[in-house]
């Protein structure tokens with residue numbers, strides 16, 4: 001029998017690192033900003049996929065790993081579990097650190113998690129445009145014995161230095177396999193998920209310090225109105241405290257209006273149609289500690 005995959009490689013890659021080390025910048029550079037939206041698919045396990053890079057002879061599928069950090073509450077525990085399961089199921093882990101910051105507790109904690117999985121790990125030292133080459137050597141020295149890394153690759157995700165070489169190295173480590181996704185598909189986040197993320201992003205961005213990450217967005221409804229040629233989105237922003245509700249709503253609703261306006265513009269661009277966005281705010285005390293509610297909000301353990 002002829003092996004249809006002969007010569008073609010494909011695999012799943014997880015990018016892990018502390019916040020701000022440049023994971024999104026890297027993904028955007030590799031995949032591009034554009035998000036190809038698929039039809040209204042049910043939200044399944046697939047929302048883990050962050051981006052798909054299709055090359056002539058390979059397909060690299062980047063998987064989202066929920067932030068690894070020390071768990072402080074149930075959501076943290078849950079995320080850790082999900083993250084660790086993700087590590088086991090991928091072909092390669094990219095452990096990204098910033099050349100600007102030294103080895104610290106955060107890195108140590110992540111490295112510990114690698115001990116329990118056999119997946120190969122690349123150490124990616126990002127932001128090399130910010131440091132002198134001498135410092136880079138010191139960083140490599142500091143890390144090289146902490147784990148048996150398959151490769152240590154310095155890059156600048158922002159300026160693109162060495163990114164192509166890294167992609168080649170990733171490709172080399174991929175097993176032979178089929179093209180899982182059509183070539184023009186760069187992400188398979190279902191629409192609803194991206195829409196909720198866009199609203200969450202605007203709300204977090206506009207309220208910054210005042211409303212920490214204790215905020216979830218649930219899409220209650222997303223329907224196309226054929227007659228008016230628009231999509232009606234109804235979403236609820238869930239916060240933990242009354243005070244946070246007040247902040248999100250703002251004086252005479254000004255904040256909520258601004259969140260809605262910004263999110264609507266992005267959603268319109270995403271869907272390529274006019275959008276009527278209806279936003280509600282609800283307080284659900286201590287939601288992060290309530291697993292049953294976590295499930296309602298779309299964090300489904302069995303999907304990972």
Ligand SMILES: Nc1nc2c(ncn2[C@@H]2O[C@H](COP(=O)(O)OP(=O)(O)OP(=O)(O)O)[C@@H](O)[C@H]2O)c(=O)[nH]1
Pocket residue numbers: 017018019020021022023024025026126127128129130155156157158159
């Ligand atoms: N100078 C420089 N800055 C970079 C580089 N990569 C990322 N940055 C900057 O670092 C900041 C954080 O980058 P992100 O890509 O958002 O980092 P992240 O790891 O995705 O962060 P989280 O989403 O919080 O986990 C941004 O201001 C980027 O512009 C780089 O190679 N060089």
